[in-house]
Amino acid sequence: MTSDATGTPARRPIRWHILVFLAPALLVYTAVMIIPLFGTLQLSLFNAEEHRRFFAGLDNFRTLFFDQRWSATFWNALWNNTWFFIIHMAVQNPIGIGLAALLSSPRLRFSAFYRTAIFIPTILSFVVVGFAWKLILSPLWGVAPNLLDLVGLKSLFTPWLGKEEYALTTLGLISVWQFVGIPMMLIYAALLSIPDEVIEAAECDGITGWSQFWKIKLPLILPSIGIISVLTFVGNFNAFDLIYSAQGALAGPNYSTDILGTFLYRTFFGFQLQTGDPYMGSTIASMMFLIILTGVCIFLFAIQTRLRRYQF
Amino acid sequence: MTRKMLTALLLGTSVLGAAGTAFAQDKTITIESWRNDDLPIWNEKLIPAFEKANPGIKVVFAPSAPTEYNAALNAKLDAGSAGDLITCRPFDASLELYNKGHLADLSSLAGMENFSDVAKSAWQTDDGKATFCVPMASVIHGFIYNKDAFDALGIAVPATEAEFFAALDKIKADGNYIPLAMGTKDLWEAATMGYQNIGPTYWKGEEGRLALIKGDQKLTDPDWVEPYATLAKWKDYLGDGFEAQSYPDSQNLFTLGRAAIYPAGSWEISGFNTQAQFKMGAFPPPVRNAGDTCYISDHNDIAIGLNPKSANADAAKTFLSWVASPEFAAIYANALPGFFSLSSTPVKMDDPLAQEFVSWREKCKPTIRSTYQILSRGTPNLENETWVESANVINGTDTPAIAAEKLQKGLDSWYKPAN
Structure with missing residues (x-):
């Protein structure tokens, strides 16, 4: 309307600079992410015999799901992965939120120190974390048995990383220890962005302390919690490094810590005398991709769209 | 045209000739290996001993990192740039190289008779007809x-x-x-x-x-x-x-x-x-x-084979026969106590613990x-x-x-x- 009124033509020049600025990122992303992704999906439809590659259709997926051994390993890995995710959702994220709430309290002293200290493990390498915790929990030289002994609870100590029933949970908690800084930081930022007027209005209405957190702050940070859940989900179902560095590629004892990442690694690259099978490996990788895609879609369409957003 | 060709030819021969004078006496053979820990032993003990006995052949030991060896070797073999001698992993890894034509058949090599069937089993085809690496050591x-x-x-x-x-x-x-x-x-x-x-x-x-x-x-x-x-x-x-x-x-x-x-x-x-x-x-x-x-x-652990594309196959075979000899066995086994020669001739070890281990070969049956x-x-x-x-x-x-x-x-x- 306005353009008509001023008499200038409605046609705008093509804004080439947008394309130019997008191009490097797009090209790099395509080359290192999109093409390999489709390459993997394609490879999962092939198989080889006597060094000759042939199209196998969905045969690899049939093997993965209906061959007794493959499917047992796959479901075991998927369940372990789910349990790994449950630990993070049930422990890491609530603790992260709690720490953020404490840190954002104006009366807390040294909050910058705590913030940094809690965030530091996140920037450590998996290998360092895996090795350090292996040493801490070592029944021979570890400090864990001695510390428990000091408080008279030595009887509670068991070689956690070596017991089938505890190993995965222990590794989950180690991972929580390492990454609790991330939800803490994100929630902390979200809490800081809540305008003071809202808090003051709440206080005028007599809502303070815990009920203020539950009724005012928590609803306002729900979108951030949603994002954290997605990040946790994607991170956990892609996890590999910690298990590999602490338990090795066979994810012992008795495959009790085997997750999709280690299963994929063993299959794709092989291990010890086992030679790698890129075709079955790609099949597992494709399944991981589909699982993560489904999870993220469910989240985006079923949950994120229903969250109420508040604009200030 | 002809003159140009002739000049080129002459130029070519003069360059080659010059190169030839530098290398004519010495053939250099290169060993691919994953045992980079053994570099000092090869350079200080094994290679000097061989070169002394076989003037005219120079040996270069060129190891790569153990975890990268298989991949690096395969790439080099495919590209045709691998060394003359190839250190063999036991069993299927080497068998695959042999099947692909990257290892020569050494069944008739002089010195092979110094090894028992068990010793050779790790570097043979399934039917035992062809042996493609000279056994070096076992654990x-x-x-x-x-x-x-x-x-x-x-x-x-x-x-x-x-x-x-x-x-x-x-x-x-x-x-x-x-x-x-x-x-x-x-x-x-x-x-x-x-x-x-x-x-x-x-x-x-x-x-x-x-x-x-x-x-x-x-x-x-x-x-x-x-x-x-x-x-x-x-x-x-x-x-x-x-x-x-x-x-x-x-x-x-x-x-x-x-x-x-x-x-x-x-x-x-x-x-x-x-x-x-x-x-x-x-x-x-x-x-x-x-x-x-x-x-x-x-258990057979390490052996050495011949790259069929080697330009110095004769020199390499001389070296392999030496590896099969009791002399090599004695030097190698004593330099690396715990890695025992697979040769049928018993080797006297200086290390008492290693000697104890190897002495069991005489009274027990190996597998x-x-x-x-x-x-x-x-x-x-x-x-x-x-x-x-x-x-x-x-x-x-x-x-x-x-x-x-x-x-x-x-x-x-x-x-x-x-x-």
Whole structure:
């Protein structure tokens, strides 16, 4: 309307600079992410015999799901992965939120120190974390048995990383220890962005302390919690490094810590005398991709769209 | 035109001629290897000894990192830039190279007669007709013990299984030492130092191993299940928290003098010699009844083969024949105590512990690890499954019978014996 009124033509020049600025990122992303992704999906439809590659259709997926051994390993890995995710959702994220709430309290002293200290493990390498915790929990030289002994609870100590029933949970908690800084930081930022007027209005209405957190702050940070859940989900179902560095590629004892990442690694690259099978490996990788895609879609369409957003 | 050609030719010959004068006397052969730890031994001992005996041939030892070796070698072979001599991994990795034409057939090489069939088995085609690498060294399994601890407790070196467990009981009752330094965390300790160490005594070495490959025996047969039953008994003699004890933990437990017996592979010898402050001895896997034949795992580990595309094949073959000679065996085995020459001529070792290990070859029958040849080609992989199940048996997760059944079922799912 306005353009008509001023008499200038409605046609705008093509804004080439947008394309130019997008191009490097797009090209790099395509080359290192999109093409390999489709390459993997394609490879999962092939198989080889006597060094000759042939199209196998969905045969690899049939093997993965209906061959007794493959499917047992796959479901075991998927369940372990789910349990790994449950630990993070049930422990890491609530603790992260709690720490953020404490840190954002104006009366807390040294909050910058705590913030940094809690965030530091996140920037450590998996290998360092895996090795350090292996040493801490070592029944021979570890400090864990001695510390428990000091408080008279030595009887509670068991070689956690070596017991089938505890190993995965222990590794989950180690991972929580390492990454609790991330939800803490994100929630902390979200809490800081809540305008003071809202808090003051709440206080005028007599809502303070815990009920203020539950009724005012928590609803306002729900979108951030949603994002954290997605990040946790994607991170956990892609996890590999910690298990590999602490338990090795066979994810012992008795495959009790085997997750999709280690299963994929063993299959794709092989291990010890086992030679790698890129075709079955790609099949597992494709399944991981589909699982993560489904999870993220469910989240985006079923949950994120229903969250109420508040604009200030 | 012709003149130009002629000039080019002349120029070419003059350049080549100049290069020729520099290299005419010396042929240089290059060795590809993953043993970068051995670089000083090759450069200071082996290569000078060879070059002295064979003037005109220069040898260059060019190792790469162990974890990168297979991939780097394959790439070089495909590109045609690999060295003249190729250090061979045992079994399928080298067999695949041979099948692809990257290793020459050396069956008729002078010096090959110095090796037994077991020694050559790791570098032969399945039918045993072609041998494509010259065996260099093997590792032997057994038990290394703390001599000071044995003397203090008045324990004699056990020869039978009953004596072995009596010794363990005595050490346990005394309480100063952990009887056995082994953990199940890394899985392979249980399989390699446990099952493959004591197993040959039960399945009668080569006899059982070959019968398993032929399909005449099953992993569920008593000969293959009983070693698991014995292994399960070890549980009571391992240290506290052995489930989370890793391989370096076990080594440290023993070298720090906190454990009395270490189920070992001979590759530990040089490390233990530098670390342990006490006297050590070794004994072979105990036999079941006094007077039984003893069997040891004398596992082929390293060999050397010829790149068929080598430009100096004759010089390379001269070198290979030298590798097959007793002279090489003596230098190599003494420079690397614990890696024993596979040559049929016995080698005198200076290291007493290494000498003890190698002396078993004279009284015991050697075999190689049961899972390595042919049986670990498919999925599930028998060697890897054996790691998991051996640890399960010691942890008490699976009974010996169930473990054996799982292994046999996995093997049956892809392996069809020839007959």
